[in-house]
Amino acid sequence: MKIYFMKQKALDSLQAEVADNLNKYQSSSFWMDEHFINQNMPKYYFDTGIEVADYQLISGGPETDFQNAKIVFEAFKNKLNPVQASDLRLWAYLAHVQHWEYMSHRWKIDIPDEEDDEGSEEGKKSPREKMIDRVKTRYFFGDSRGKAFVRQGIARLYWSAYLxxxxxxxxxxxxxxxxxxxxxxxxxxxxxxxARNKILTLATLKELKKHPELSRQDIRLFLAKLNQSGAITVLDFLNPEQAGQLCEKLMAEVIQIPYW
Incomplete structure (x- = not known):
């Protein structure tokens, strides 16, 4: 299967017209080809020269995420360099074209999803504004740079497995x-x-899995301590053993904190 990137001009156009195209994102019908023909841009993508084995994503809800992450990662593993894997032109093409059917089922924009922001500003937005935000987040890199890769509908599958x-x-x-x-x-x-530090993410998950008894409060405290440790330790320079030792130390601190 050939892999295509969306042309930058086409990508810029789509990002600028999310509000105008909102009804199209609510539909399960594929619309990209006709949309760009109407804009006199029938060739809105280009061949990257990358080829992967044919694959098909599983339609459904959150219960499909793990299997789909494996499918995407197995297809693209050793095929993408870090620059390509960070390029929205790839993920936007896959979300809008290659995997439109999957996206229209997994990330219905008129239904709140489990990763919607819950801040006070979010609560003040109209239903239409929230749908626009979901399109920007799931089809593009609408979140902050750090979170964007694990929020975009297809990139999140690859990066979750990569990390x-x-x-x-x-x-x-x-x-x-x-x-x-x-x-x-x-x-x-x-x-x-x-979040994009593979060594630290893996060490964090290994430590958390050792402690299924942890409450949500405990988990957040542990992760906050790990984040704060970046003030005195250059986290990006830790090797797997050092990352594991740091996580064990911080977990011990969390478990020993009494509840009042």
Whole structure:
């Protein structure tokens, strides 16, 4: 299967016209080709020269995330360099074209999803404004740069697996499944500054999985402590052993904190 990127001009146009195209994002009918023909831009994508084995995503809800992450990662593993894997032109094309059917089922924009922002400003927005935000988040990189890769509908599948794939484990996807099956953990980790640090993310998940008894408050405290440790430790320079030791130390501190 050939892999295409959306042309930058087409991408810019789509991003600028989200509000105008909102009804199209609410429909399950594919509309990209006709849309760009009407804009005199029938060739709105280009061949990257990358080829992957044919694959098909599973339609459904959150219960499909783990299997789909494996499918996408297996297809693209060793095919993308870091620049390509960070390029919205790839993920926007896949979301709007290659995997439109999947996107229209998994991320219905008129239904609140489990990762909607819950801040006070979000609560003041109209239903239409919230739908526009969901399109920008799920089809583009509408979130902050750190979170965008794990919020965009197709990029999140690849990056969730990339960050958690452990080739030293008999089951290299053990922590991918754990990551995607625990919504509190997924949301809490991806909002942190170290979210794209594979070594630290993997060490964090390994430590959390050792402690299924933790409350949501405990988990958030542990992750907050890890984030704060970046003030005295250069987290990006930690090797797997050092990252594991840091996580063990911080977890010990969390477990020893009494409740009043």
């Amino acid at each position: 958690t794939y452990d080739d030293t484990n008999d089951n290299p996807y053990e922590y991918t499944e754990f990551f995607l099956s625990k919504q509190d953990i997924f949301s809490s980790i991806t909002e942190r500054s170290y």
